[in-house]
Amino acid sequence: MTTQASPAPAVTVAVLGTGRLAHALTTALAARGVPVTMLSARSPERTRALDADLTVLAVSDDAIGPVADALATDAAARAAGHGSTAGHEAGDEHEAGDEQGPATGHGVVHCSGALDLTPLAPLAADHRLGAWHPMQAFATVDTPIAPGVTWGITADPGLRDVLAELTTTLGGRPVLLRPEDRARYHAAATMASNYTVVLVDHAARLLQDCGLDARSALDALLPLVRSTLDGLQDVGLPAGLTGPAVRGDVGTIRRHLAALAARPDTAALYRAVGLAAHDLLVARGMDPATLAAIDAAFRDPDAPARHDHGDPTPPAHGDPTPPDHGDAAPPAHGDAALRDCADHPGSST
Ligand SMILES: NC(=O)c1ccc[n+]([C@@H]2O[C@H](COP(=O)([O-])OP(=O)(O)OC[C@H]3O[C@@H](n4cnc5c(N)ncnc54)[C@H](OP(=O)(O)O)[C@@H]3O)[C@@H](O)[C@H]2O)c1
Structure with a gap:
């Protein structure tokens, strides 16, 4: 507009x-x-x-x-x-x-x-x-x-x-x-702007753990962030949310948390933001059982996972899922380290 x-x-x-x-x-x-x-x-x-x-x-x-x-x-x-x-x-x-x-x-x-x-x-x-x-x-x-x-x-x-x-x-x-x-108005601005930077910083550190240098890590994330904003612009809330939570992929969330064990600060942030997605998932029409399993996975990575045993994950009920362009790090072309990271057991998306 x-x-x-x-x-x-x-x-x-x-x-x-x-x-x-x-x-x-x-x-x-x-x-x-x-x-x-x-x-x-x-x-x-x-x-x-x-x-x-x-x-x-x-x-x-x-x-x-x-x-x-x-x-x-x-x-x-x-x-x-x-x-x-x-x-x-x-x-x-x-x-x-x-x-x-x-x-x-x-x-x-x-x-x-x-x-x-x-x-x-x-x-x-x-x-x-x-x-x-x-x-x-x-x-x-x-x-x-x-x-x-x-x-x-x-x-x-x-x-x-x-x-x-x-x-x-x-x-x-x-x-x-x-x-x-x-103060409430400015807290909103701070969360949308400054905290996006904080999240990108934690994500970039994970990519550096995969072997990318700092600039490559940021360059890998920026198109992802931009496409996320484009999705929000196009379809708004709650449809702009993509990724494992909205798909009900409890197993992926558990694998993420296992992979974050060496970074407790990042794991705490991942859990907090994941749990904060609860209202968006409700708004997307996720069925209560899947929602409870998602919440439990964010609270406790060892919690029983309802859809984590090879069963095809049913789509969230009534889910008008937009093109799912935001749930996987984009390939860093020619970067063997990122491919190694993606191939590492337990890190698949
Ligand atoms: N940057 C943003 O994204 C943004 C967005 C919206 C609103 N704002 C608001 O805009 C205002 C300015 O922010 P900014 O980002 O432009 O800040 P900034 O780039 O850091 O510039 C701050 C200015 O304040 C002056 N200053 C600092 N302490 C001073 C003092 N004791 N006496 C006199 N001058 C002093 C500085 O002078 P010296 O260079 O001489 O230190 C400088 O000119 C703030 O109220 C901020 O909340 C900023």
């Missing part, structure tokens, strides 16, 4: 921070015609950020509070020096007394997914506050903002619409979040 970018709202933006998100955001806003500057949050120059309509704190989560403190001090100094709140010109459309928010109407937002507006409290008297988080992973400063990204927004009235408009300008999807939901 594509998301159409909408025309940019008439706001100026200052991005504080020079890291990954700061670069991505500054580049994307500039490309869409939004006047934007990027400034280091450590430099005294940061005070210029208060001249923009919207100041974006794209700094580490733990730095948001200290940077907000510093900006509040900057703003107070400017107010004392110039007789006005920083950046607030006479005739500014955001007049003091505006019933929708604080005095100037200038917005200050952070980009943390998990934090509410509390770290920005030092600026509350004179600014509308918000949190504006893209649900995307930025691995480098060159990672561009992707289309179709959901941006979690929590903001004071009056700033919400601006953030939503900027989001659609960037080709994203705005989602309003209650402050108390942000």
Whole structure:
């Protein structure tokens, strides 16, 4: 599904921070015609950020509070020096007394997914506050903002619409979040993104145990992960789940766990994630007896396996099984070590 970018709202933006998100955001806003500057949050120059309509704190989560403190001090100094709140010109459309928010109407937002507006409290008297988080992973400063990204927004009235408009300008999807939901929302993002990396790391170590070097191990797994995501995109949940659990292949699960005995951390992760597939298997219509055998295998590799004695495993009842492209490591062409691994007794898939 594509998301159409909408025309940019008439706001100026200052991005504080020079890291990954700061670069991505500054580049994307500039490309869409939004006047934007990027400034280091450590430099005294940061005070210029208060001249923009919207100041974006794209700094580490733990730095948001200290940077907000510093900006509040900057703003107070400017107010004392110039007789006005920083950046607030006479005739500014955001007049003091505006019933929708604080005095100037200038917005200050952070980009943390998990934090509410509390770290920005030092600026509350004179600014509308918000949190504006893209649900995307930025691995480098060159990672561009992707289309179709959901941006979690929590903001004071009056700033919400601006953030939503900027989001659609960037080709994203705005989602309003209650402050108390942000940690839950960000836990979802962390599980889907960061924990995928953790799982791939454990999988790569197993392939290295089979003799692949680190890069070959990752290269073997990436097409598998991509095809898994493609399957999720195509058929969604729960149909996007493939592999031995959804097939009811208890014997394969037991063989996996036996093979993981030398790596207890990986075995614990395998069991935990396997058990967590329970609800997906229910949603796929797996019959209760097979489901119980699967759960038991994940809990205890020595548990009796209902379908582990050469009997043809019946398909899960009502199982709309999609093409099963995600249950076996793809061949690493020309890599004898991987073939040896696949041929090793007890490691078949
Ligand atoms: N990267 C992602 O995938 C991603 C995705 C969504 C949201 N976010 C959010 O975006 C924000 C920035 O993350 P990022 O990944 O872009 O971080 P990053 O690449 O590590 O950059 C962090 C920035 O914060 C600055 N900083 C750190 N401590 C500071 C301090 N005490 N005072 C002033 N500046 C300080 C750093 O300055 P120095 O370089 O001088 O240390 C740097 O410019 C975070 O709130 C994060 O949760 C990140």
